[in-house]
Amino acid sequence: MRLRRFLNRWLLFVAVVILIPLAVESEYYLTLLNFIGIHTILVVGLNLLMGYAGQISLGHAAFFGLGAYTSGILTGTYGINPWLALMAGLLISGSAAFLIGVPALKLRGYYLAMATLGFGVIVYIVFNELQTWTGGPSGLAGIPALALAGFSFNTPLKLYLLIWPAVIFILALSASLVDSRTGRALRALHDSEAAAESLGVNTQRLKLLIFVWSALYASLAGSLYAHTMNFIAPSSFDIMFSIKLVTMVVVGGMASIWGSLLGAGVLTVLPELLVFFHDFEVVIFGGILMTVMIFLPRGLIRGLLDLKEFRRYQKEGGGLSG
């Protein structure tokens, strides 16, 4: 039964992904969906790190940016094959994450938060200063579209056909990671590091693996972003973007693969819905981050369900209200 429910859920998701482009013609909505897809890839990775490994990265925008700039510079300036450039981005982001993760994760506590924060700021400054390569604050233009066997992904619809299969693949990969032996070790690690260690889990190596893994997702999302926009500028990769990603994870619910999709969706659409959002953006993101974390620490959906459960419990005269 569990297997069937599991399969149903995935089939439903794939069906929705296939049906949407048949129903949606507006290029605006397709572009919005593409951004949701790119954000989902980023958020799933960060969610694995926060929800399962119990660590936080405050500089995930840096890995996103490394992927984007590697793809952008190699294809736009040097005319290298975009798929090779994407691989190069993965290599660079993964190595950077490894180099930061090894020393930072050796220590107990939240040193990874601090190290990634510092790394994020440095990478942002380098994007601005290394003008000969990155184009500096005014950005890097002329990034070609991705192409596969002569088929160029150069319209929102075609990009949708590239990005959403990638999202399905990443979600499935993450779900199977969580359900694997490694995933069980991860959950043990999250509940009690000491207990996990006593059962023979190499917690330090596991945390490092997840951190590098999430950086690879971010880099992939960055490459897709560069080829979607055909233009990138440092302002897309600042600390505020890292914090937005954390907000998406928190809203969707930590340790939830599907929640990542929800968090990315809600917080990508919200700024588009509210016209006055621009000036209030910072306040709203900060406010959401605080309130959800204080009152619904399990995320929006599960938090609201918990509240409903609690109300029903109270109505039946049980327990806490007593």
Place this chain on the structure above:
Amino acid sequence: MEILSPLPQYIVSGLTNGAIYALIALGFGIIYNATTIINFAQGEMVMLGALSAISIYQLRPSLPLAFLGGVAAVTLVGLAFERLALRPVRDPNPLSLIIITVGGAVFIKGIAMLLWGKDPYSLPPFTGHVPIALGPATVLPQNLWVLGVGAVVVLILEAFFRLTLVGKAMRACAYNPRAACLVGISTGRMVQLSFGLSAALGAAGGILIAPLTLGVYDMGTMLGLKGFSAAILGGLGSSLGGVLGGLLLGVAESLASGLISSGYRDAVAFFLLLLALFIRPQGLLGGKG
């Protein structure tokens, strides 16, 4: 010799910025000692201090009033932040507390943008614009104010922690919260006090630096992160370490921007942070990591 001649100048401006980083670092340390929380909203208290002092000064141009009023207002914000955002947390694990303070920082910054707008404001220097020749360097009176008031604040703080009963109680809490609780110290009260105190320190730093750098809604993020780097560099929770880390960071940054390239000025602080984390994570003066 020509390359070396501006060196004293760099050191003076580095020490000035460093004194501000030190005040922020001390704020981080006080909260960390009381709660083991890293309060990422600390930098926003610096910004609030600068901007509220400027607003008070515009209403009634008296610098002492602006200084005290700014510090008092931000202390209230610090207390309110602890009461409203941190005390109601149901599951106070370090990860959620970090996320909440990051959210708080962003929230406060956004509110400040709505209240004060995006334009920078200036505060007049405490005593005039006339530079003073001090050996090979020329110094603005405000530089001396920053260093002097910074030193006085640090000394008062040390005296508070070593000589007063409340200060000793706070140190007891930092050392062992449960034991402190057993001898009748209200740890909750101490946590609240630590938030008020570190907000006051941040505000003082912001008001001191405002005449040199202008006050603007987004100044807090960078200052906060650098103060944080200073705290890690010196050893989180050690007050002497915080001061040393701040001054060291200020001078290193000023030398690097003067001698290498000003564009990478902000990167220096974070490079030192990463270096410290990798080589000596407990900081220069910290105990065991």
